[in-house]
Amino acid sequence: MRILTNTTSPYARIARIALGEKGFDLSPTQIVNPWADDAPLLALNPAARVPTLETDGGTPLTESLLILLWLEKKIPEPSLLQGPLDHIISQAGLAMGVIDAMANIVTGTMQMDPNWGESRVGLRRRRTIITGFRPLEADPPAYEGGTPNVAVITTVVAVDYLQLRFGDAPWAEKLPKLQILREKVAERPAFAQTAPYIP
Template identity: 70%
Template sequence: MRILTNTTSPYARIARIALGEKGFDLSGTEIVNPWDDAPALLALNSAARVPTLETDAGLPITESLLILLWLERKAPEPSLLHGDLDRIVSLAGRAMGVIDAQATIVTNRMQVDPDFAQHRVGKRRIRSIVDGLAALEADPPGYAGGTPDIAVITAVVARDYLDLRFKDEPWVVATPRLDALVAATAERPAFRDTKPYI
């Protein structure tokens, strides 16, 4: 198995953390730039996006949340859905809303219009980030150590991506409870080895 990723994508990081937490060997990780239409990526995924995973049989598995779904069946233990399922999925959905909004702004600023955040859709996505993070901060996923669930994984990925891409934005506010979650998971190899960088 190998996973094609870049060093920044929050979607790819979710998949990589899940693989790491489930004990998969990530030495086959291949860093690609999806915007360069890397041939290895295009051959597996016509959407040319990361994460793209290739099974040992050569089958592509794409889409971060489908990769999580596939992994939960492929390697049920340790589960990333242990605990209160409804709450975990609800909080993970909130965090994914933040991540989707963050990715929309970054992609459009880089590929379409540096002033994208001033447009109507850009403003809506900033609101999604601000309100989504505020809701997560008010009621963060619980974490007492050990294997994290997908609410913890997605909330940490969203918080770290904020630092990577939006640190100096005037609308960013302090999130001490989410910061504590980041700190509590930071030394786990699956999180430490996938910390995003530009």
């Protein structure tokens, strides 16, 4: 099995954390540039996006949360769905909404127009980042140690990505409770080994 990723993608990180928490070795990770249409990526995924995982049988799997779902079914323990199901899925949905909004702005400004973040759609995405983080900050995903669930994973990935891409944005609100959550899992190998960085 191998997973194709880059060093910044929050989606790829979610899949990689899920793999790590399920006990997979993260070292066979292959770094690709999805925007350069790297041949190995394009061969597996017509969308040329990360994460893309190739199973031992050669089947390509794509989409971060589908990879997590596949893992959960393949290797039920430790579960990434512990906790009150409706609540954790709702929280993970908030975090994914924020991640999508941040990724949209990054893509818009890097691939289309440096001022895209100030466009009508860009400002809607900014609003989503602010209002999507608020309920998570008010009621952070519960974490008392051990394997984190999907709400914790997606929320911490969102907070780290905010820091990476919008760390100095004047409009970004402080998230002290989510910072505490982030610190609680930061030393777990699956999180530490996938910490995002701009190469």
